[in-house]
Amino acid sequence: MAEVIDSLVERRKRQILEAAAHIFSKEGFANANTDRIAKRARLGKGTIYRYFGSKRDLFLSVVDRGLNKMRDEILQEVRKRNSVLGKIESAIRTYLAFFEKNSNFIGILLHEQSNFRKKVVQRYFEYYYRNVDKIKEAFKLGMEQGIIKDIDLDDLISVYMGLLNGVIYMWQIEGRRYRLVDMAPIVVRVFFTGIVKDEEQRRRYDK
Amino acid sequence: MAEVIDSLVERRKRQILEAAAHIFSKEGFANANTDRIAKRARLGKGTIYRYFGSKRDLFLSVVDRGLNKMRDEILQEVRKRNSVLGKIESAIRTYLAFFEKNSNFIGILLHEQSNFRKKVVQRYFEYYYRNVDKIKEAFKLGMEQGIIKDIDLDDLISVYMGLLNGVIYMWQIEGRRYRLVDMAPIVVRVFFTGIVKDEEQRRRYDK
Amino acid sequence: MAEVIDSLVERRKRQILEAAAHIFSKEGFANANTDRIAKRARLGKGTIYRYFGSKRDLFLSVVDRGLNKMRDEILQEVRKRNSVLGKIESAIRTYLAFFEKNSNFIGILLHEQSNFRKKVVQRYFEYYYRNVDKIKEAFKLGMEQGIIKDIDLDDLISVYMGLLNGVIYMWQIEGRRYRLVDMAPIVVRVFFTGIVKDEEQRRRYDK
């Protein structure tokens, strides 16, 4: 019995969240309007307010839902690989693949007003670092095994995350003209081995 | 006489642009309100409209002004270096330094509604690629000299730009807890030589 | 069901149009303010915008509605008379009666800014000439029957329409101190037979 009710509630919520994700990512929070979300969800405007207290709540729920899905997908893929570099390679691929599949979601993390920024970022970290921690561990392990250079871990994470998010950002603003996952090999290659070929120069810069 | 008038006009414009940059970056375009911008500029609301036709115009002027400054600073620094890698290193440093000094400006390029996105991005490219072209040339020259690996130029630019913007983005959402320019060395090192130490692994991934 | 919805929409539109007619005629388009119209309609300001796209739209709807009513009333009365002069007499009476009953409406046709003038006048002619055409036919028929003097038809219409509108205008600016329909007999008399009694003088001017 409770399950049936739950199932209706869940269905409605999903219906709304999907419509909202679409509209928010296209228009941003401030520009999105509840009417259009309701229309897209094929529900009355009032119904949205039965399930989400405010536009703000709805927005944060959309963020949560997206981050949740992302975390699950990445962790699942990373678990399949055993080697340190394999895990990192897999994390890069899956991260890019996720944002290609859910490119709507980029807008949600990118736009957005100051008052939300903090809240959104906080959720991003809450969800994200649970798997960044896995990456962090991988980096650490790699260093212990002498496979990865000794670099300050926090710096490394910033560069790693920055590289990934930045590549996604560029893909986005360049108009999604290529397949984002196709960037994975070059990203992996540069991240792992750098761009400089000349050995003398490498040594100069590698300290 | 004309100079005095000019100087007033210029002063007012600067006054408004500075206030606007602050507010826009804090609140985003849609959330910023003209009244607050006016207050911050210590001017009446109407005065803003004497100098800028609309809120939209004002916003785009803020973007232009920022991009202009950025381009000038980067080109000036890059010109000082002669070697290929030196130029690239300098561009990385100056880009990060610019956004640290003008961190307001990040928000302006990051937020923003779909309807503006195109316009803003278009300006970004107009201004930016004039100096990215210099970088592109440096990359190309580096490849011809056998200093830089043969990598598809467009891919390389995307990774390069993505890495920089991403590092800035991470700095921003992590709460600007460190000095952004301090990231330059590690960014340069990873970008130039990668993170993998183990030679066998390097060869595996370097193809 | 559809009927009920229709009836609500119709009721609201009427409610708003009536309030708007009142305010517009009192204040003119530019001076009227939507808030006051809303107040008078006992509705929120936003509600007006659910039913009419803009203040301008609302104004033109008020004009249309008035002209519609006028046309219907006049045509109905004119149809009842058979003789040429009877029809004209009836048109004069009904026209004056309409504006007395809907004296709000005078202001709407009289005031008004240049940018609207054209649109409003265009509607006026669209609606009005459908029944002025009837009058025109009556004039023409009267001339053929030798009852009405041979006068250029367009000139005649201008004088006829001018006389009516002018009498209404005078009534209005003199402060509506008398009943407008009471002017009908004297208007008809002068229009039909002129003011000059002396036969010699009549002949002098009647050519």
Place this chain on the structure above:
Amino acid sequence: MAEVIDSLVERRKRQILEAAAHIFSKEGFANANTDRIAKRARLGKGTIYRYFGSKRDLFLSVVDRGLNKMRDEILQEVRKRNSVLGKIESAIRTYLAFFEKNSNFIGILLHEQSNFRKKVVQRYFEYYYRNVDKIKEAFKLGMEQGIIKDIDLDDLISVYMGLLNGVIYMWQIEGRRYRLVDMAPIVVRVFFTGIVKDEEQRRRYDK
């Protein structure tokens, strides 16, 4: 000395009044803007306020000036004729001629908001009835001489004024497609002798 100052003041006032008349008649009071008036007068906006206390004052001065000119022109012409009907004919011609020459001025008397209406109309009457009185006297004299039918004088004036103003109004809204003075003969003819030719019908309606 005083004359020179006076002359400057007068020149400035004229300059402003002419510009204002033009703008007000084209745009109406509410839509007209002081900036454009100042521009047209080739003066600074502030200067207008040295000579006229407010936009409202300026508007009323424009009205006064127009009515003044109208009165002078009409009285001058009417004085030249001796016969009753001649005087009336002349008044009709001159009134129409004035508005053709100063067609700007029509807009000023026609548009306009409620709050002004009264004031403007009051001025209109103040100025106008000084010469309508002459017409009234002519009508009265005509009746005494048996040249004009016995009609209630106030009714007659309303019809007379209405006819003139209405003809001007029609000319205006029909787009000034003909010369207004050319309407004088037909207006005079209809006003003096009516439109009905058939004697029996005339008698029917002439009572």
Place this chain on the structure above:
DNA sequence: CATGAATGAGAGTTCATTCAT
């Protein structure tokens, strides 16, 4: 005397939120 830069009250319009049905 003349100016026009500056102003802020007030305009039209939008839209998140409520609540009677």
Place this chain on the structure above:
DNA sequence: GATGAATGAACTCTCATTCAT
């Protein structure tokens, strides 16, 4: 449970008026 008609606070933008120069 679901709706969408209604609302009014809050937005951008205009412009009559002021006043330092």
